[in-house]
Amino acid sequence: MTFEEGVLYGQKEQSEKRKLIARANNAFSFECTQNYYQLSVAEGKTSLTPVGLYRGKGRPLFKL
Numbered sequence: 001m002t003f004e005e006g007v008l009y010g011q012k013e014q015s016e017k018r019k020l021i022a023r024a025n026n027a028f029s030f031e032c033t034q035n036y037y038q039l040s041v042a043e044g045k046t047s048l049t050p051v052g053l054y055r056g057k058g059r060p061l062f063k064l
Contacts, residue, residue, distance in 0.1 A: 001048075010037075027051070 001020070002009045008028065011017040020028040020037075029036035034053045039046065051057050 002011070002017070008020040008022070009017045010020050010028075010030065018030050021031060023029055023036055026039040027036045028039070036051050038049045038051050038057070040049065041047075049057055049059070
């Protein structure tokens with residue numbers, strides 16, 4: 001994830017960089033998708049967790 005000129009982007013490995021859209025409750029998604037990423041803080045650690053429309057919450061992608 002990068003923040004460039006006021007825009008948040010996500011990029012997986014060597015794929016194309018895509019704009020992320022802010023959603024409610026600290027969530028972000030790529031344009032034209034119903035899947036999203038939930039940013040949360042628990043026990044002093046920040047994590048980004050993917051949430052799929054049909055699969056529900058996945059494992060956190062990272063923890064800070």
